[in-house]
Amino acid sequence: MSEKPILILFHGMGVHTANSFKNEVVSAANNALGRYEGYGNIKFEDKVDIVSIGYDKHFEQIRKQLADNSSSITDVLKAKLPGVNVPSIIQNLLDLESSLGDDKFAYTHILDVVLYITEVGQYVRAQVSEEIVKVIHKNHHRPIHVLCHSLGTAVAHDAFNQIYTNDNSPLPAQLHTLSFPITSYWAFANVSRLVTSFTGLPSPFDSVVKPGHQGFISMFYNIRHALDPFTLKPFKRFDPNGKKNWLTPDSFKYDYKGIMTTKVSRKNTHDIGGYIEDPDVCHDFFNTFFDFYPPDDVKKAGDNQFKNIQGDYLKIKEYVEKLEQLDLEGIAEFINMMKSFTDYIKELKDE
Amino acid sequence: MSKILTLLILGVLISFNVYAEDNPENKNDCSSFNTSETIIFKGSYSSGKIYGEALCQFYTGHEQSPTFEELTRLSNDWQAQLLLESAALIQLVPNLSTYPSILNNSFINDYPVKTVTSKGSDQLSIKTDNTVIRSVFGDRSACANTFIKAANCRDVISNYVSVANLPAEPIKTIQSGNALKQLNLYSKQWQNYYTKARSQTFIDILLNSYINRKDYQKGEPVSPPSEQWFALHPSIVLEYVDGATDGEQFKEALVVEWFGYNNWDSSLPLGVSLVTLYSDRASVDDVGHGLMFHVDNNYSIGVTKHDDEAGVFITVDLLKLFEDKQSNYKRQVSKVKEYLN
Numbered sequence: 001m002s003e004k005p006i007l008i009l010f011h012g013m014g015v016h017t018a019n020s021f022k023n024e025v026v027s028a029a030n031n032a033l034g035r036y037e038g039y040g041n042i043k044f045e046d047k048v049d050i051v052s053i054g055y056d057k058h059f060e061q062i063r064k065q066l067a068d069n070s071s072s073i074t075d076v077l078k079a080k081l082p083g084v085n086v087p088s089i090i091q092n093l094l095d096l097e098s099s100l101g102d103d104k105f106a107y108t109h110i111l112d113v114v115l116y117i118t119e120v121g122q123y124v125r126a127q128v129s130e131e132i133v134k135v136i137h138k139n140h141h142r143p144i145h146v147l148c149h150s151l152g153t154a155v156a157h158d159a160f161n162q163i164y165t166n167d168n169s170p171l172p173a174q175l176h177t178l179s180f181p182i183t184s185y186w187a188f189a190n191v192s193r194l195v196t197s198f199t200g201l202p203s204p205f206d207s208v209v210k211p212g213h214q215g216f217i218s219m220f221y222n223i224r225h226a227l228d229p230f231t232l233k234p235f236k237r238f239d240p241n242g243k244k245n246w247l248t249p250d251s252f253k254y255d256y257k258g259i260m261t262t263k264v265s266r267k268n269t270h271d272i273g274g275y276i277e278d279p280d281v282c283h284d285f286f287n288t289f290f291d292f293y294p295p296d297d298v299k300k301a302g303d304n305q306f307k308n309i310q311g312d313y314l315k316i317k318e319y320v321e322k323l324e325q326l327d328l329e330g331i332a333e334f335i336n337m338m339k340s341f342t343d344y345i346k347e348l349k350d351e
Numbered sequence: 352m353s354k355i356l357t358l359l360i361l362g363v364l365i366s367f368n369v370y371a372e373d374n375p376e377n378k379n380d381c382s383s384f385n386t387s388e389t390i391i392f393k394g395s396y397s398s399g400k401i402y403g404e405a406l407c408q409f410y411t412g413h414e415q416s417p418t419f420e421e422l423t424r425l426s427n428d429w430q431a432q433l434l435l436e437s438a439a440l441i442q443l444v445p446n447l448s449t450y451p452s453i454l455n456n457s458f459i460n461d462y463p464v465k466t467v468t469s470k471g472s473d474q475l476s477i478k479t480d481n482t483v484i485r486s487v488f489g490d491r492s493a494c495a496n497t498f499i500k501a502a503n504c505r506d507v508i509s510n511y512v513s514v515a516n517l518p519a520e521p522i523k524t525i526q527s528g529n530a531l532k533q534l535n536l537y538s539k540q541w542q543n544y545y546t547k548a549r550s551q552t553f554i555d556i557l558l559n560s561y562i563n564r565k566d567y568q569k570g571e572p573v574s575p576p577s578e579q580w581f582a583l584h585p586s587i588v589l590e591y592v593d594g595a596t597d598g599e600q601f602k603e604a605l606v607v608e609w610f611g612y613n614n615w616d617s618s619l620p621l622g623v624s625l626v627t628l629y630s631d632r633a634s635v636d637d638v639g640h641g642l643m644f645h646v647d648n649n650y651s652i653g654v655t656k657h658d659d660e661a662g663v664f665i666t667v668d669l670l671k672l673f674e675d676k677q678s679n680y681k682r683q684v685s686k687v688k689e690y691l692n
Contacts, residue, residue, distance in 0.1 A: 002687070041360040048559060061545070062545065062556075063420060065545070065550060065551075065554055069550050069552070070552070071604070073425050073585055073586070073587055073588075074618075076464065076587045076603060076606060077587075079601060080602075080603045081604070081630075081631050082631075083631040084629045084630065084631045084637065085638075086602070086605060086629060087607065089583065090583060090585050090605075093553070093554065093583060093585075094585065095553065096553075097552060097553055098382070115500075115556075117560075118556050118557060118560040119556065119560040119563060119567060119575075119576075120539070120556060120560075120561055120566070122567045122573065122575070123382060123541040123542075123544070123545060123575070125572075125574065126534070126537045126538045126540075126541040127538050127541070127542075128403075128529070128535075129538075129572060130534040130535055130537070130538040133527060133530050133531045133534050134531060137524070137527040137528060137530075137531050138528055140520070140523045140524070141513070141516065141517075141520050143468065143469065143509075148357070158570070160573060161570050162570055162572050163572070164427055170530075170534075171572070172529060172530065172572060173530050173533035173534050173537065173572040174532055174571075174572070175526065175527060175570075176465075178465030178466050178478055178479075178480065179465060179519070179522075179523060179526065180523065180526075180527065181466040181468045181478070183468045183469065183470070184470075194534045199567070199568070199569055200564060200567075200568040201570050207570070211483075212482065212483060213478050213479070213481060213483050218466075218470055219470050219471075219476075220466040233451075234650055238442075250483070250485075251483060254485050255476070255485075276491055283480060284372060284471075287471045287472060288471060289503060290505075291472050291503060315444070320472045
């Protein structure tokens with residue numbers, strides 16, 4: 001009795017719908033498969049059932065509420081009370097919140113992170129936790145896998161840590177770590193440690209989101225790109241490396257794999273497509289769901305087809321090396337980095 | 352082997368359904384469980400039968416219904432025997448040089464096996480309360496020499512995992528169902544917090560986040576707070592000042608709640624705020640200070656003092672009005688003005 005496995009997706013920050021991220025993951029997987037002779041006819045979406053959990057709509061709801069409320073007040077002030085002496089602090093707040101309705105990067109990307117750190121984060125976790133357990137409730141007889149990217153690594157980490165416990169008396173809303181395993185957990189550009197340093201929630205070093213007999217995961221893949229600014233060391237990258245007794249030595253050896261990719265296939269080194277297509281990732285990724293054992297020559301030929309943009313690599317490397325000199329004092333620096341990286345990518349595109 | 356295991360699993364599941372569908376007259380007779388025995392899983396059959404009958408009693412509210420803990424114990428007993436028998440079957444795979452250490456079954460006797468999962472195409476992972484057993488099929492080609500030709504190790508492992516986890520499936524369904532019910536409740540409560548409670552500005556969100564931070568930092572599912580706090584919260588109101596000249600008595604104004612409170616989740620939500628009101632009248636001081644009272648999350652009424660003149664004001668939560676149609680505001684204002692005049 002082998003039903004297809006389930007793959008639950010958690011998108012990153014910005015303007016993502018659940019469906020758009022699913023399409024990105026599937027497209028990247030199929031692009032990679034197409035490089036290997038004999039595997040081009042396999043469609044990744046035929047091998048797994050994908051459930052993509054969208055949480056951006058909850059941030060969007062809050063952003064719209066803030067913008068609509070402030071805009072309505074501002075409109076009435078202009079139309080009916082042009083002579084009223086509004087305190088400057090109130091006027092500034094109204095102006096700021098009114099502009100949240102614009103689709104600027106700051107409000108689509110950065111605001112998600114800022115709102116997540118507030119109690120809006122708990123609202124998002126409540127919605128996401130329900131979605132996760134809905135999937136588990138219907139499908140616990142099948143292997144369930146998780147893939148999360150960027151802010152999605154924080155949302156997934158915090159939601160799973162909220163749902164799962166290794167306490168033998170779970171709360172009514174919780175599942176025991178040993179009873180409902182997640183077969184594999186793929187964290188790309190993992191910012192969970194950074195975000196928990198802002199929110200005060202349990203860090204990934206202290207949570208149950210891990211393999212081993214204390215956690216619920218069978219195999220944990222933690223993947224970053226050497227030139228992805230979101231996973232630079234100053235930004236509290238989650239890098240266990242056997243530290244802090246996070247896992248037993250055996251669990252660390254057999255149930256955890258940290259992967260650092262180095263090839264630059266796209267200017268946006270944070271992009272999920274670049275991560276999945278990389279040969280350092282895709283072999284393990286495919287073998288998680290189906291047999292991927294091309295002969296050595298086919299494997300080599302396919303790996304070599306993965307683009308590596310040398311020229312841009314050097315430019316991005318130079319930019320990222322500057323970022324690595326930063327001291328991360330808090331969220332303001334992280335937000336500045338996000339803004340700076342996006343502006344930088346736009347510049348590269350325009351060249 | 353995969354087809355035989357599939358048939359076994361289907362047989363067990365179908366036998367549960369056969370009971371439910373073919374015995375409408377004897378809904379509480381859980382002893383009519385399928386009594387056919389299988390050849391391959393003969394040893395574990397009796398514990399499977401006991402477990403199946405107990406499940407039936409549990410679901411039908413039978414007078415001899417086991418407790419959930421007893422059901423879990425019977426599930427563990429059956430699982431342990433199934434694991435041993437399945438492991439013995441896998442050993443029949445010819446030339447499988449590296450045999451999974453699941454044949455070392457002492458851990459099964461000491462602790463209930465909690466989790467069995469596959470890792471890739473050639474590994475098994477078995478967790479108990481205290482340890483993790485990992486097993487690797489070193490020679491993938493050997494799996495092709497099973498009872499069924501063209502099987503691969505991934506299928507062999509997948510079927511073993513299915514059999515190993517089968518006893519716990521009904522238990523898990525109960526557990527995850529209970530968790531889902533509670534999470535559904537939390538999810539609705541949070542939706543209500545952001546749709547039915549008084550609308551919040553970004554400052555309000557920051558303030559409430561800070562006040563309730565310890566609850567959120569526990570990292571557990573929690574309900575939203577039942578109280579809201581406000582700071583620097585602006586609203587548009589309609590104020591009436593009797594002492595103003597004709598034409599200026601009833602006018603829009605900006606009110607700022609410097610600090611406020613609302614008990615949004617009670618049967619009659621009530622709240623109060625300290626306010627300053629900013630108006631634009633030639634005959635009365637533009638600024639008034641006072642109190643604002645909130646009722647039912649949607650409506651507020653307040654009193655102010657402009658020097659010697661008293662004012663009364665009302666507001667409807669503009670968020671609710673402006674979510675869909677801006678014209679609602681004009682319509683509401685017209686209605687109120689019409690009523691007061």
